[in-house]
Amino acid sequence: MNIQVDNESPILTIEEDLLGRIPLVEMIANAILAKAQNNHGCYTIGIYGKWGEGKTSVLNMLKNYLLTHEGDNILISTFNPWLLKNEETMLLEFFNILVKESIFKKSAGKIKEYAVAISLGVGAISNMIVPTSGKAAIDITKSIIDILPSFQQTLQKRKSDISKIITQSKKHLLVLIDDVDRLDNTETHALLKLVRQVADFENIIYVIAMDADIVSKSVSQYFGAGTYDDGRRFLDKIVQIPIVLPQIENHKLRNILLQKLSDSFAAVSSHIPASAPQEVVEKVSKLFSSLREVYRYVNQLSFVLPSLYKEVNIVDLCMLEAVKLFNIHGYNLIQENRNIVLRKHFPLESALTPDKELEKEDDRKMDDLIRNIGAGLADRVRLPLEYMLKHELLYS
Helix, strand or coil, X not given: CCCCCCCCCCCCCHHHCCCCCHHHHHHHHHHHHHHCCCCCCCEEEEEECCCCCCHHHHHHHHHHHHHCCCCCCEEEEEECHHHCCCHHHHHHHHHHHHHCCHXXXXXXXXXXXXXXXXXXXXXXXXXXXXXXXXXXHHHHHHHHHHHCCCCCCCHHHHHHHHHHHHHHCCCEEEEEECCHHHCCHHHHHHHHHHHHHHCCCCCEEEEEEECHHHHHHHHXXXXXXXXXXXXXXXXXXXXXXXXXXXXXXXXXXXXXXXXXXXXXXXXXXXXXXXXXXXXHHHHHXXXXXXXXXXXXXXXXXXXXHHHHCCCCCHHHHHHHHHHHHHCHHHHHHHHHCHHHHCCCCCHHHHHHCCHHHHHHHHHHHHHHHHHHHHCCCCHHHHHHHHHHHHHHHCCC
16 A cells, blocks of 8 residues: 655746646746846835745746747846855845856956845945054955945946846846745845845846735835735835735635545545445535645545544544644544533433533534634635534534
């Protein structure tokens, strides 16, 4: 018996799309292609969505689409700041990525000088000078200046030179940036500053995938007394075209969930009823809003089913595992209150209390338990979870 674990990795190509995102990708691609027909200032597109809603997949499909269509004048680079350890490393790695583009072969030195000047900053250069005087101080200062040729030039002049190199090449740089919402407050601000001030070159287009709410909160916390609205306004100044990923249609998630469950059940045993996957989907599908949730759920089942499928009702087990996925606290409450769930009573209680009163009290306790399980959850999860518990699992 093989335990099948689904890979949660983002898709890479248009052909793998299961969620109908191709029209959205084409719309973004066409906007980029149109922008790249003429010289332009720095242009930023934001792709907004929660974790697990497919932002990275959209970036990958966009790259795949442009590489296979008429985008010969567009050079595409991918930058993931989450893999880097600090602000300085982030800046240096960003420019290292740019240097690899063909248009910078003869001018890599200029970009590296600009990158080092930006990453260190004039203040950092000053801090490197030993607090002394006389010839020693002059020699140390000279050695630092020698590291950065022509450091006296203004950063603005250096940036202007890089913009000129890009425009003269008649190429446009497309930089895809992912996982911004995984950065800490300082790193988030540094990344946005990079896009807005440090590397806002001519003919460069940024497509940034992020959870806009998380990034807005992060920016507001960076400034201390800032509010969420302040952070959102800061973000709006950077992103010219915000694109919110559309909510995944429930029937598409249902179909994917059904296929994944069918494959998983078949891998466990041929004796599991063929109707079981469809029954489970009918009970739990309204809880899911992303592919990541579907994959995590199926992976979770793949570990418990091989040991338990002969001993339990498969559909009930799958409903309990759905509770565990979306609210582990609620799952524990069911275990802790199994006497209420099973409607067990002490002998004396059964003897002294009429059946109708016992039934009424049991219903009240069950309703309270279901409310406690759903307490604090977002309505998107709470409402279908409470419905499933009351009409499909606990009351039956």
